[in-house]
Amino acid sequence: SQQGEEDPQALSIQEGENATMNCSYKTSINNLQWYRQNSGRGLVHLILIRSNEREKHSGRLRVTLDTSKKSSSLLITASRAADTASYFCATDASFGNEKLTFGTGTRLTIIP
Amino acid sequence: GAVVSQHPSRVICKSGTSVKIECRSLDFQATTMFWYRQFPKQSLMLMATSNEGSKATYEQGVEKDKFLINHASLTLSTLTVTSAHPEDSSFYICSARKTGARYNEQFFGPGTRLTVL
Numbered sequence: 001s002q003q004g005e006e007d008p009q010a011l012s013i014q015e016g017e018n019a020t021m022n023c024s025y026k027t028s029i030n031n032l033q034w035y036r037q038n039s040g041r042g043l044v045h046l047i048l049i050r051s052n053e054r055e056k057h058s059g060r061l062r063v064t065l066d067t068s069k070k071s072s073s074l075l076i077t078a079s080r081a082a083d084t085a086s087y088f089c090a091t092d093a094s095f096g097n098e099k100l101t102f103g104t105g106t107r108l109t110i111i112p
Numbered sequence: 113g114a115v116v117s118q119h120p121s122r123v124i125c126k127s128g129t130s131v132k133i134e135c136r137s138l139d140f141q142a143t144t145m146f147w148y149r150q151f152p153k154q155s156l157m158l159m160a161t162s163n164e165g166s167k168a169t170y171e172q173g174v175e176k177d178k179f180l181i182n183h184a185s186l187t188l189s190t191l192t193v194t195s196a197h198p199e200d201s202s203f204y205i206c207s208a209r210k211t212g213a214r215y216n217e218q219f220f221g222p223g224t225r226l227t228v229l
Contacts, residue, residue, distance in 0.1 A: 030216070042116075045220075092215075092216040102156045105154075
């Protein structure tokens, strides 16, 4: 079942601007991960943030996690046309059954 | 690296036939692999968890006799869609978790587009 919800569902911005996507979830988690999916392709792992972390950076990506609000955000700075894709958050529940539960996804379009 | 391949990438079959999809971890061992299904413009829905050397664990609502999973080695899991029907048409994606990985980071295959006529 889907645990996470993401907003916005779709986002279009000009190249060079920053893009922010949000993810909310319902149960306690061990960690939260963000993935990117280009149209008709598999998923690419972007970043993992553990439940005891609040912020993490990787290149142009910045992820925050607020476990009190059960939410996370993904910020992509200085967006590029190649960033056009769908972005999903996925949670790993704290009862450790190895399953990831994916959010509904945000479709990001970067306008050149 | 952590590369996962899927074969075939695209398959078209007639209603009533069976289709086998392979998922391979190319440069690591994966005790656990996962099979997902994705409908257009929707998120991934977990179908089953495949464990090497044991029976797969299916999610609620997924028919185990229709979606046969075999995980015979640490680098290969197969999903067989038996007696396929048009409603089985979908994008099937597998992922693999590295054996002994500390965190549940999963590496995904490129997906298989199944069309049942």
